[in-house]
Amino acid sequence: MKDLAGFIAEQERLGRVVHVQEEVDPVREAGAAIAAQEGRIVVLDRVRGASGRVAGGVASSRELVAAAIGCGPSETAQVLARAMDAPRPVVPVAEAPFLRSSPVFQVEEAFAQLVFDPGAERPYLSASVIAARSRRYGMNLSFHRMMYLGQNRFSVRIVPRHLAMILEESAGTAEIAVLLGLHPAVSLAAACSGPPELDELELASALVGGLSTVELDGLTVPAGAEIVLRGTLSAKELAEEGPFVDLTGTLDGVRQQPTFTVSRILRRAEAILQAVVPGGKEHQLLMGTPQEPRIHRAVANTVPCLHRVALTRGGCNWLHAAVALDNPRPGQARNAGMAALGAHPSLKRVVVVDADVNIYDTDALEWAIATRVQADRDVIIIPGCRGSSLDPSRSDQDDTTAKWIIDATMPPGRDRAEFVRAGPGRGSGVS
Numbered sequence: 001m002k003d004l005a006g007f008i009a010e011q012e013r014l015g016r017v018v019h020v021q022e023e024v025d026p027v028r029e030a031g032a033a034i035a036a037q038e039g040r041i042v043v044l045d046r047v048r049g050a051s052g053r054v055a056g057g058v059a060s061s062r063e064l065v066a067a068a069i070g071c072g073p074s075e076t077a078q079v080l081a082r083a084m085d086a087p088r089p090v091v092p093v094a095e096a097p098f099l100r101s102s103p104v105f106q107v108e109e110a111f112a113q114l115v116f117d118p119g120a121e122r123p124y125l126s127a128s129v130i131a132a133r134s135r136r137y138g139m140n141l142s143f144h145r146m147m148y149l150g151q152n153r154f155s156v157r158i159v160p161r162h163l164a165m166i167l168e169e170s171a172g173t174a175e176i177a178v179l180l181g182l183h184p185a186v187s188l189a190a191a192c193s194g195p196p197e198l199d200e201l202e203l204a205s206a207l208v209g210g211l212s213t214v215e216l217d218g219l220t221v222p223a224g225a226e227i228v229l230r231g232t233l234s235a236k237e238l239a240e241e242g243p244f245v246d247l248t249g250t251l252d253g254v255r256q257q258p259t260f261t262v263s264r265i266l267r268r269a270e271a272i273l274q275a276v277v278p279g280g281k282e283h284q285l286l287m288g289t290p291q292e293p294r295i296h297r298a299v300a301n302t303v304p305c306l307h308r309v310a311l312t313r314g315g316c317n318w319l320h321a322a323v324a325l326d327n328p329r330p331g332q333a334r335n336a337g338m339a340a341l342g343a344h345p346s347l348k349r350v351v352v353v354d355a356d357v358n359i360y361d362t363d364a365l366e367w368a369i370a371t372r373v374q375a376d377r378d379v380i381i382i383p384g385c386r387g388s389s390l391d392p393s394r395s396d397q398d399d400t401t402a403k404w405i406i407d408a409t410m411p412p413g414r415d416r417a418e419f420v421r422a423g424p425g426r427g428s429g430v431s
């Protein structure tokens with residue numbers, strides 16, 4: 001059975017896990033201790049006042065994300081696309097480690113109360129995945145941050161997508177399971193936003209080669225989950241949620257949001273609480289990586305010369321993309337840019353480069369812009385588009401944004417030798 005503990009053990013053997021053995025404070029130190037080691041998995045062995053360990057940064061680098069789905073860092077878009085095309089039935093099992101635990105009744109007893117914004121002093125669950133069942137479409141998994149209100153109640157941030165639809169279907173209340181501590185392939189599947197009929201459990205099953213699941217009060221949930229909170233989500237009882245750091249690393253506001261009341265706490269012996277540092281690389285990679293196959297597919301359908309696509313690190317793995325093309329013909333860079341913008345509606349900027357530029361390296365992208373772009377010729381701006389609600393620079397009147405394409409491919413008709421990298425150790429090897 002694929003689970004978080006197993007993934008951490010595998011990565012430990014590869015030297016990608018850091019243990020913090022000294023006791024850390026859940027308000028002032030825990031989030032910072034995880035953030036400080038971005039790119040590695042951090043296990044907090046002792047959190048003051050809490051039973052159980054905390055793990056963060058589980059998918060905080062492209063290497064970790066790729067390891068989760070068993071491929072190389074530049075192959076994740078293709079592997080995810082294949083899994084989306086061929087979801088795999090889950091493997092129902094009767095037993096799960098979280099079902100065997102002795103009962104706890106209070107959230108405070110069950111796991112560490114982590115505060116990511118010491119100014120606000122509100123404990124948050126930042127890696128919480130909600131499993132809910134739609135009458136029309138079946139099971140749905142999606143990430144939702146949850147602010148602890150005390151007395152086993154949380155306010156839950158719900159952007160109007162499938163979980164909001166499930167709440168509407170069931171007249172404002174839904175029986176749900178909150179999953180804390182999942183194998184990162186399951187997390188990636190939960191972060192995918194496909195059509196409502198996409199079953200994220202079956203997608204996860206394709207990614208891990210058969211996902212074991214158990215039935216819990218009519219909900220299908222991964223058997224490998226570390227902690228499961230059962231209870232009722234209600235849009236009839238709203239409460240304040242926020243402020244909290246969003247994907248872009250900027251502060252999101254305070255809103256009235258649905259509440260979740262816990263009826264049952266289930267956890268494995270020695271359960272690990274998973275945490276995602278808000279606005280950190282893991283948050284961005286979990287959100288962005290599942291969008292890359294959509295962009296890849298749209299660009300590949302538009303031009304025959306696609307080499308690779310990536311959402312870029314500096315662009316929060318969400319707002320900016322880079323597309324590399326192999327010897328594009330005149331005009332194909334612009335077509336590729338338009339296809340990318342259409343495929344991921346939150347995208348704001350696309351840089352299109354030749355295949356000799358490493359699209360995972362921000363310096364290399366800037367080098368291509370510096371040496372191959374004339375702004376009056378190669379920058380295309382499309383005003384008044386619908387963009388990301390996460391971009392603080394969008395219009396404060398109507399939420400619109402301008403999008404742009406930078407064609408940083410070599411100008412057609414010119415000698416390539418003028419543009420490729422030269423000099424010792426600088427061969428323009430294809431990325």
Ligand SMILES: Cc1cc2nc3c(=O)[nH]c(=O)nc-3n(C[C@H](O)[C@H](O)[C@H](O)COP(=O)(O)O)c2cc1C
Pocket residue numbers: 126127140141142143144145146157158159160161162163190191192193194276282283286287
């Ligand atoms: C770490 C992380 C945190 C997220 N937090 C939220 C959140 O608080 N609220 C929300 O609605 N979506 C959040 N998302 C995005 C949703 O999980 C994502 O849009 C998902 O695909 C929605 O699923 P659906 O297509 O089934 O609606 C988050 C994603 C990640 C990776």
